[in-house]
Amino acid sequence: MAGRAKGGHAADAVSRPAAAVQGTVIQQKDATIVLPAQLDPGRTYPLVVAFSYNGRPSGDQYTPLTRWKTLGPEAGVIVYASKLYSNSAFHGSAANLARVTRAIKAGVDAAVAAYPVDPSRIILTGLSGGGNFAEYFNLKYPGFAAAIFDNCGRTPFERFPKGTLPTAASFGDSRRVAVVLGSPSDTEFYDDARRGTVPYYQSIGWQVRFYSFPGGHNFAPARVYLNAFQWMESLPSWQ
Numbered sequence: 001m002a003g004r005a006k007g008g009h010a011a012d013a014v015s016r017p018a019a020a021v022q023g024t025v026i027q028q029k030d031a032t033i034v035l036p037a038q039l040d041p042g043r044t045y046p047l048v049v050a051f052s053y054n055g056r057p058s059g060d061q062y063t064p065l066t067r068w069k070t071l072g073p074e075a076g077v078i079v080y081a082s083k084l085y086s087n088s089a090f091h092g093s094a095a096n097l098a099r100v101t102r103a104i105k106a107g108v109d110a111a112v113a114a115y116p117v118d119p120s121r122i123i124l125t126g127l128s129g130g131g132n133f134a135e136y137f138n139l140k141y142p143g144f145a146a147a148i149f150d151n152c153g154r155t156p157f158e159r160f161p162k163g164t165l166p167t168a169a170s171f172g173d174s175r176r177v178a179v180v181l182g183s184p185s186d187t188e189f190y191d192d193a194r195r196g197t198v199p200y201y202q203s204i205g206w207q208v209r210f211y212s213f214p215g216g217h218n219f220a221p222a223r224v225y226l227n228a229f230q231w232m233e234s235l236p237s238w239q
Contacts, residue, residue, distance in 0.1 A: 023073035030107045032057040032065060034072045034079040039116060046077040046121035049108055049145075051130035051137075057081035062127055067219045074222075075229050077123070080111050087129040090136070090156075101140060120175065121238075125149040127219055128189070132156050135197070142170035147177035147232060149225070152217050154192040155200055168204040175237040176206040179228045181220040183213055207235055 026033040036045065050057070050064035058065040064081050072079035082104055089100045112119050122145045124134040131153020138148050139160060157165070178201040182190040194210065201208045209231055213220045232238055 051126035053129035055086035146175035
């Protein structure tokens with residue numbers, strides 16, 4: 001909140017936008033990690049695992065730290081932005097995709113062991129191709145993640161032969177929260193999300209909320225993400 005100007009009156013105070021919350025950025029070979037500005041002793045934190053279409057955590061408006069570098073600290077989570085996934089891996093050979101996926105899983109496991117992470121509150125996320133892979137990873141390792149935030153992505157059903165998609169029982173004690181974010185002007189992904197992703201997660205017992213936002217094939221505004229976090233944190237399964 002803006003304070004009162006020294007020697008003046010309340011009406012003289014000038015409102016300024018709140019400064020963005022800054023975290024601690026750690027560069028590793030396979031990921032960029034963003035920690036909250038202060039880690040409280042004895043406390044564990046949710047871990048957001050973010051994927052990028054080009055294997056770079058930052059660099060343009062579509063890379064994950066565009067949103068998560070400040071959103072992570074503001075939401076009080078640890079961010080693990082992978083450098084291993086890119087769309088070329090997703091659209092290459094099945095063997096290479098399997099290798100990359102295993103390497104990412106090993107890197108995330110190492111981060112969970114090294115930082116004060118609550119392993120029951122892992123959140124997978126990505127924009128576009130990064131969202132596609134977040135969905136793929138969630139279905140390859142059912143029960144590993146508690147939640148998914150898919151921004152303008154789609155569920156890659158074609159990667160799972162008939163009869164191999166996880167069932168509700170596959171997810172064990174996962175908290176099962178799906179946040180799906182789409183823009184009406186991004187017609188193909190928007191329709192895929194509403195007709196495919198949302199009903200699929202509902203069918204396997206996940207708690208699902210769809211957020212529509214203007215702006216096309218891009219990140220939803222930070223306020224939409226924060227609203228989604230508030231909804232997720234209000235759920236009995238998240239307590």
